[in-house]
Amino acid sequence: MSEWVDVIGLDEMAADGRATVLVDGVPVVVFRVDGALFALEDECSHECYPLVDGTVDGDRVTCAQHGAQFSLRTGEALAPPAYEPVATYPARVRGGRVQVSRKRREPS
16 A cells, blocks of 8 residues: 555645545645645644634644634644644645645644
């Protein structure tokens, strides 16, 4: 089994550069920001709200439900009400397709 999962075509992502995909049955949100890809577990650690609905500003996403903020790079919780981080995943583009690693980076 390959470490990488082919999840979506780069040209299939929403105009705002985001998509929710499944990696081994786990919902993962992929954000494209200034050409870089970031993949996080698509669930706010505060109240399990989807992060795909959040606002992206630079390298952080703000949960639309209660305003918790997370680093797109590390998954670290940056602003309350969330205090627990979210898992992140390596992501890349190969042949115009977005791939996400099965090797989840556990929050520290």
